[in-house]
Amino acid sequence: GQQLNQSPQSMFIQEGEDVSMNCTSSSIFNTWLWYKQDPGEGPVLLIALYKAGELTSNGRLTAQFGITRKDSFLNISASIPSDVGIYFCAGAADNYGQNFVFGPGTRLSVLP
Amino acid sequence: GAVVSQHPSWVICKSGTSVKIECRSLDFQATTMFWYRQFPKQSLMLMATSNEGSKATYEQGVEKDKFLINHASLTLSTLTVTSAHPEDSSFYICSALKGVGDEQYFGPGTRLTVT
Numbered sequence: 001g002q003q004l005n006q007s008p009q010s011m012f013i014q015e016g017e018d019v020s021m022n023c024t025s026s027s028i029f030n031t032w033l034w035y036k037q038d039p040g041e042g043p044v045l046l047i048a049l050y051k052a053g054e055l056t057s058n059g060r061l062t063a064q065f066g067i068t069r070k071d072s073f074l075n076i077s078a079s080i081p082s083d084v085g086i087y088f089c090a091g092a093a094d095n096y097g098q099n100f101v102f103g104p105g106t107r108l109s110v111l112p
Numbered sequence: 113g114a115v116v117s118q119h120p121s122w123v124i125c126k127s128g129t130s131v132k133i134e135c136r137s138l139d140f141q142a143t144t145m146f147w148y149r150q151f152p153k154q155s156l157m158l159m160a161t162s163n164e165g166s167k168a169t170y171e172q173g174v175e176k177d178k179f180l181i182n183h184a185s186l187t188l189s190t191l192t193v194t195s196a197h198p199e200d201s202s203f204y205i206c207s208a209l210k211g212v213g214d215e216q217y218f219g220p221g222t223r224l225t226v227t
Contacts, residue, residue: 033215042118042205042218043156088155090216100216104155 004091004103012109019076021106023089031092032072033100034063038085046087047074079110115139116208118219125196125226132192133222135206141186142208146216147179150203162189196226 005024013019023032031050035043047058049065049072056063062075072091076083086105093099115138125131135145143164148156160170160181168181180192189208193200203223207216 035218040203040221040223042116042207042221045215045217048215100158102156102158 004089004101006087006089006103006106008106009104010107010109012111013079015079015081015110015112017079019079019083019108020073021075021087021108022071022073023091023103024071025091025101026070027093028069029091029093030069031100032063032065033090033092034061034072034074035088035090036085037088037105043088076108079108081110081112084108084110114208114210114217116142116206116217116219118204118206118222120222121220122223123225125224127197127226128195130192130194131196131224132190133204133206133224135189135191135208135219137187137208137210137217140208140210142189142210143186144209145183145189146207146209147181147189147191148205148207150205150221152203156205159191193224196224198226200224201226 033048034046037043047056047063052069053067054065060077064073086107088105089103090100117136119134145162147159149159150156158171159174160168162168162181162183164183164186170176183189203221205221207218
C-alpha cells in the first residue's frame with residue numbers, strides 16, 4: 001500500500017532557529033496536509049495543499065506541495081518553545097479527502 | 113470553525129468490559145468520520161471509516177466485531193471497544209470530514225487503559 005516517509009525522525013533545535021522537514025512518497029498524491037500533535041491531544045491541521053508546486057504559509061509556517069507530487073516540505077521560521085510537538089504529514093491520492101495516509105511523524109524539540 | 117469533540121477524554125476499564133467512545137462534530141455536519149488508534153511514539157493508524165447511515169468500512173486487520181462503530185447522525189459517531197483487553201489500551205482519535213474534498217478535523221483523543 002501507499003506509505004509516507006518523514007525526515008528527520010526527530011530534531012533538536014535552538015529557539016529562534018528555522019526548521020525544515022519533509023515528507024516523501026513512492027506514489028503520487030493529490031492532497032498534502034500537515035498536522036501538529038501536542039502530547040496527549042489530537043492532531044491539529046496546520047496547512048493544506050491541493051496543487052503541485054503550491055506554496056502556502058500560515059504565520060511562521062510554510063509548506064510546499066512538491067512539483068513531482070511525491071513530496072512535501074514544511075518549514076518553520078524563528079522557532080519558539082511552543083513549536084515543540086510531533087509534526088505529521090498526510091497525503092491522499094483521491095480528491096474526496098477519504099483515503100489519507102499518515103507519515104510516521106517528525107518529533108521537534110526546541111531548546112531555550 | 114470546525115470543532116470535533118470526544119468523550120470521554122480518559123477511561124480506565126477492567127478487562128472483559130466494553131467501552132463506548134463518542135465523537136461529535138460541534139459546528140458542522142460530517143457525513144464521514146474516521147477512527148484512528150495511536151500507540152505511544154507512533155503515527156496514527158486508521159481503523160475504520162464511518163459513513164452516516166451506513167456500515168463502517170474497516171481497515172485490514174481491524175476486527176469489526178470487536179470495534180463496533182455507529183454513525184447514527186451527521187454529528188455523532190461512536191466506537192465501542194467490546195470485551196476490552198490490555199492490548200487494546202491505546203489513544204483513540206476520531207476525525208470528521210467537513211465536506212467532500214475538505215480536510216479532516218481531529219478530536220482531542222480518548223486515552224483507554226484496560227487493566
